[in-house]
Amino acid sequence: MIDCDKELNHEQSEVVKHGEGPCLVLAGAGSGKTRVITYRVAHLLEQGIKPENILLVTFTNKAAQEMNERVKKLTGRAERLPWAGTFHSVAVRILKIYAGKLGYQNNFSILDSDDSEAIIKLCSKDFKAEGKKFPSSRILQAIISYARNAEISIADALEAKFDQWLFLSGVIEGIANSYAQRKKEANVMDFDDLLVNFLLLLNKPEIQDKLSEQFHYILVDEYQDTNKIQASIIKKLSKKHNNVLVVGDDAQSIYSFRAADISNILNFEKDYKGAKIFKLETNYRSSEDILKVANDVIANNARQYKKKLISMSGNGAKPSLVPHMDQQTEAEFVANKVFQLIDSGIPEHEIAVLFRAAHHSQMVEMELVKSGIRYDYRGGLRFFERKHIKDVLAYLRVLNNIADMAAWMRVLTREEGIGPVAAGKLIEAIKDLKNIEEVKDVGYSTLGDKAKAGWHNFARVWEMLLEAPRSPLALIDAVLASPYREYLESEYIDSKDRIEDIQQLKFFAKKFDDLEKFLADAALQESFSKLNDDEKKGQIVLSTVHQAKGLEWKAVFVINMASGAFPNDRALKEDGGLEEERRLFYVAVTRAKNHLFLTYPMVNNRAAWGDAMSGPSVFLGEINSDLLDDHSLLNSTGLVLNNEDEVSYESEDKPLRVKPGSFLRSIEDL
Numbered sequence: 001m002i003d004c005d006k007e008l009n010h011e012q013s014e015v016v017k018h019g020e021g022p023c024l025v026l027a028g029a030g031s032g033k034t035r036v037i038t039y040r041v042a043h044l045l046e047q048g049i050k051p052e053n054i055l056l057v058t059f060t061n062k063a064a065q066e067m068n069e070r071v072k073k074l075t076g077r078a079e080r081l082p083w084a085g086t087f088h089s090v091a092v093r094i095l096k097i098y099a100g101k102l103g104y105q106n107n108f109s110i111l112d113s114d115d116s117e118a119i120i121k122l123c124s125k126d127f128k129a130e131g132k133k134f135p136s137s138r139i140l141q142a143i144i145s146y147a148r149n150a151e152i153s154i155a156d157a158l159e160a161k162f163d164q165w166l167f168l169s170g171v172i173e174g175i176a177n178s179y180a181q182r183k184k185e186a187n188v189m190d191f192d193d194l195l196v197n198f199l200l201l202l203n204k205p206e207i208q209d210k211l212s213e214q215f216h217y218i219l220v221d222e223y224q225d226t227n228k229i230q231a232s233i234i235k236k237l238s239k240k241h242n243n244v245l246v247v248g249d250d251a252q253s254i255y256s257f258r259a260a261d262i263s264n265i266l267n268f269e270k271d272y273k274g275a276k277i278f279k280l281e282t283n284y285r286s287s288e289d290i291l292k293v294a295n296d297v298i299a300n301n302a303r304q305y306k307k308k309l310i311s312m313s314g315n316g317a318k319p320s321l322v323p324h325m326d327q328q329t330e331a332e333f334v335a336n337k338v339f340q341l342i343d344s345g346i347p348e349h350e351i352a353v354l355f356r357a358a359h360h361s362q363m364v365e366m367e368l369v370k371s372g373i374r375y376d377y378r379g380g381l382r383f384f385e386r387k388h389i390k391d392v393l394a395y396l397r398v399l400n401n402i403a404d405m406a407a408w409m410r411v412l413t414r415e416e417g418i419g420p421v422a423a424g425k426l427i428e429a430i431k432d433l434k435n436i437e438e439v440k441d442v443g444y445s446t447l448g449d450k451a452k453a454g455w456h457n458f459a460r461v462w463e464m465l466l467e468a469p470r471s472p473l474a475l476i477d478a479v480l481a482s483p484y485r486e487y488l489e490s491e492y493i494d495s496k497d498r499i500e501d502i503q504q505l506k507f508f509a510k511k512f513d514d515l516e517k518f519l520a521d522a523a524l525q526e527s528f529s530k531l532n533d534d535e536k537k538g539q540i541v542l543s544t545v546h547q548a549k550g551l552e553w554k555a556v557f558v559i560n561m562a563s564g565a566f567p568n569d570r571a572l573k574e575d576g577g578l579e580e581e582r583r584l585f586y587v588a589v590t591r592a593k594n595h596l597f598l599t600y601p602m603v604n605n606r607a608a609w610g611d612a613m614s615g616p617s618v619f620l621g622e623i624n625s626d627l628l629d630d631h632s633l634l635n636s637t638g639l640v641l642n643n644e645d646e647v648s649y650e651s652e653d654k655p656l657r658v659k660p661g662s663f664l665r666s667i668e669d670l
Contacts, residue, residue: 002042002074008035015245015278016040022238022272023245024223024265028309029294029590030285030552033247037219038067040245041081042074044217053216055237056084059225064089067221083215087230088191091198094211095189098201104187111183111190117141119186123178127171135165135172136491144176148192149259151228160574161257164489195229202236212240223248224265225255231264235271244272250305251298254546254584256576266303283309283590285552287316290596292627294589300622301579309590318629319589319596321620326603327507327560331367333599334557338373338540341555341595348374350554352541354588356566359500361542364559366508368540376539379547384522388488388498389505392479393522396472399465400515402439403431411461414487415454422451437466457483472509472518476502496570545588556592558585561600561617585619598628 004013012032015025016039027033037056044054058064064084071081083090092110099106111119121137128134135143143165147157154173158166165172183189189197202208218238220226223246226234238244246268253262269275283291288311295308324330334353341351353375355361362383368375383389391414397407405427412423429442440462443455461482468478479485480502488495512518541553560566567581574580589596600616 001046002039004039004043008039009282011278011280011282012036012039015280016043018276019243019245021242022268022275023278024268024272024275025245025247025278025280026305026307027247027249027280028283028307029249029252029587030283031280031309032282032284033221033249033280034063034067034070036280037221037247038070038074040219041067041071045071045075045077049216051079051081052083053214054081054083055090055215055218056081056221057087057090057219057234058084058221059086061086061089063221087198087233088194091194091233094201095194095197098207099197101204101207102197102200103184104189104197107187109186109188110194111188113141115188116190119182120144120175120179123175123182126178127175133486133490135168138491139165139493140172140175142493143172144179145192146259147176148196149227149229150261195233199229199233199236202233208236208239212237216241216243218244220244220246221248223268224250224253224262225258225260226264227259228261228264231261231271242272249307250303251301251307251583252549252587254549254580254587256574256580262303262576262580266305277305279305279307281307281309282312284312285593286590287311287313287594289316289318289627290589290592290594293319293596293623294586296623296627297582297589297619298586301582303576303579313593316594317596319592319598319627320629320631321623322597322599322631323616324599324601327363327601328367330559330599330601331363334364334559334597335367335371335373337557337597338368339371346554346595348538348540349376351557352543352548352551352553352555352591353557353559354543354545354548354591355559356545356568356584357497357500358544359497359504360560360565362501362504362508365542374539375542378541378543380544383501383504386498386501389501391484392476392502392505393519395461395465395479395484396475396515397519399436399475400519402433402436405431412458415451415458417451417454418447418458422447426455470515472512472515473506475515476506476509545584548591549587552591552593554593555595555597556588557597557599558588559599561598561620563615563617565600566617567619582619585617
């Protein structure tokens with residue numbers, strides 16, 4: 001028998017013992033939400049509720065498995081919960097029984113992402129106009145998926161998230177309709193269909209009655225991350241017994257780009273009359289000083305359930321705000337501080353560097369490599385492993401070394417109509433040339449008609465490279481101004497982030513006048529990541545904040561807390577964007593257990609426009625300065641700002657002067 005009063009705190013125990021009817025459990029960061037859910041399930045089983053009458057919905061299979069194991073351990077029962085899983089896995093089981101009600105065979109197939117893209121590519125051929133800019137099947141899939149999950153039209157989805165393709169609204173609508181028809185004819189469903197069709201089934205009264213009768217108790221994890229369809233599914237399934245307990249934290253709702261709708265959790269009391277509200281505000285992760293900053297940050301959001309996290313860990317090191325003159329000195333600070341933390345006894349894997357966007361990590365990665373600090377990049381690829389970075393370097397490599405077969409293979413096979421065989425023939429012809437000026441003519445005499453269009457596209461890039469000065473910076477500029485940029489914009493949903501990455505590569509290139517030296521250093525950066533399993537032990541973690549949600553470390557750096565970087569400029573243009581960015585910052589802060597460092601560069605090294613003064617994020621100005629160990633008046637670059645002398649700092653290409661008495665949290669006097 002579980003003893004709630006002994007094994008749980010009062011807040012948690014109240015949920016477990018009194019979770020009848022509609023209940024919203026607002027679980028603050030580090031408050032033990034998984035513990036509450038598993039104890040609630042165990043409590044229901046001990047009260048005689050049959051396992052098949054409990055529906056437990058999670059967002060990952062891993063979470064469902066973990067909860068299942070915890071329940072088994074608590075109850076001593078061998079059987080698993082038969083209805084514990086993700087929304088999609090539950091949908092599949094139901095659809096396999098009732099698919100015929102929607103005109104499908106029960107043996108329908110499920111498309112993975114590649115299958116889905118292949119069908120969309122076929123559909124788009126009927127709508128695509130030759131020679132005109134057109135989104136790739138990957139982008140089309142993202143547009144269609146977002147519209148369906150948000151339950152909005154294609155036009156509204158384009159206006160909200162993909163405005164660069166708004167001029168093709170009617171065409172994309174036609175592709176979406178054709179895609180739906182082809183799937184139905186082939187008796188297949190994609191991941192979005194699983195949810196959409198599950199909801200369609202529940203719109204049939206006889207099916208809704210049967211399923212809502214079966215599930216006496218419904219529990220939903222991470223409710224703040226549900227979209228409109230998922231919330232509607234839960235509403236219909238709970239119709240009969242009205243025992244629906246959702247657990248989540250509106251302050252950690254950060255996935256609107258996946259169509260997650262914070263209104264689901266904020267409007268729970270409206271959707272479920274008489275709902276009980278429980279708050280889990282006891283935090284078992286972070287020190288009191290860190291939680292004071294977190295509470296101060298999130299207090300600025302208007303749309304929220306007010307909560308105040310209380311630490312069970314006592315006081316710790318005061319969170320530090322450490323400005324730097326530029327990204328280089330910021331990176332040096334991170335590397336030096338990491339060494340100090342390790343020397344103080346903190347294991348490498350308990351140290352994390354978090355950032356708003358992947359392209360923010362480049363300078364820190366460079367400095368860690370230089371310092372010999374190994375790192376694990378979470379949720380993506382290290383900077384020099386990213387496809388678009390390798391593409392740009394490949395263009396520069398063939399210009400530097402006409403015999404570089406691997407680089408030629410990369411740039412040529414990227415072009416439409418040029419496969420490995422055709423690329424091989426081109427390479428054989430190119431390597432015998434005496435003059436690189438002759439390269440652009442090779443394809444026209446070697447290739448067939450279909451591949452010549454691809455070669456023509458490459459030749460346009462090649463001509464721009466030949467016309468550019470031979471400095472690495474100028475050559476990267478040439479690639480960015482070439483048709484390669486159009487390729488990124490048409491092919492990738494995250495093209496803006498990829499272009500930002502290439503801008504960061506330009507900043508790295510600024511240090512080199514010699515192309516060969518630049519390419520050699522870039523190759524060394526890439527080889528640093530190729531470690532075997534034994535060598536990968538003892539690494540710090542680098543991660544975007546989105547990927548860090550749900551994780552924790554003893555020491556956390558949140559870097560590039562600069563205006564225009566965090567909050568993200570693009571996000572600010574969206575409805576509710578500023579509040580979601582603030583929630584994202586809150587998530588970053590609450591990942592830290594004992595040490596928190598907030599850093600930002602005064603000079604924003606965005607090579608597209610040159611160095612620009614950016615100053616601190618608006619979020620830093622919202623924090624009570626008494627809560628921070630504020631280094632704004634004395635920073636790690638060695639700049640001491642006093643009321644006597646003017647301080648100057650020489651950047652790479654221009655001097656920056658700081659007037660007497662200036663405050664580095666403001667740029668008004670710079």
